[in-house]
Amino acid sequence: MNSMNGNGNGNGHTNGFTPPTILAGFVCLFSFPMIYLATRPVAWLFHAQWIHWLLVPLFILFPASVAYIILYRSPWHREWPGSKRIPSLILASALIFCVALFIAGLVFAIACLLTDFSRMSVRGE
Secondary structure: OOOOEOOEOOEOOEOOOOOHHHHHHHHHHHHHHHHHHHHHHHHHHHOOOOHHHHHHHHHHHHHHHHHHHHHHHOOEOOOOOHHHHHHHHHHHHHHHHHHHHHHHHHHHHHHHHHHHHHHHHHHOO
């Protein structure tokens, strides 16, 4: 029993549109710098080191919940009953969050390495 909509089949594969898992991954990945830029003035305003620990749950919950909402609103596995679909969406959004966090960390590490290498070449080391 496959639920069909006008754009494609019920598994989330749509004609000419980005798959919902890829879209959720990109939104999750790009939410990290947006959260940082939005919370930076708050951390600067309070001048307290502990404020960063209060913002950690925001960095975890917001991207994962945005990925879940995107997957929930998409036609991804609509043919499944709610008791099977919702845990699947939670697991998929957690996996998307972990992959996005890994990619963000990898990009940050590469940026730090490139910055260090450029400083070394300027100093002549």
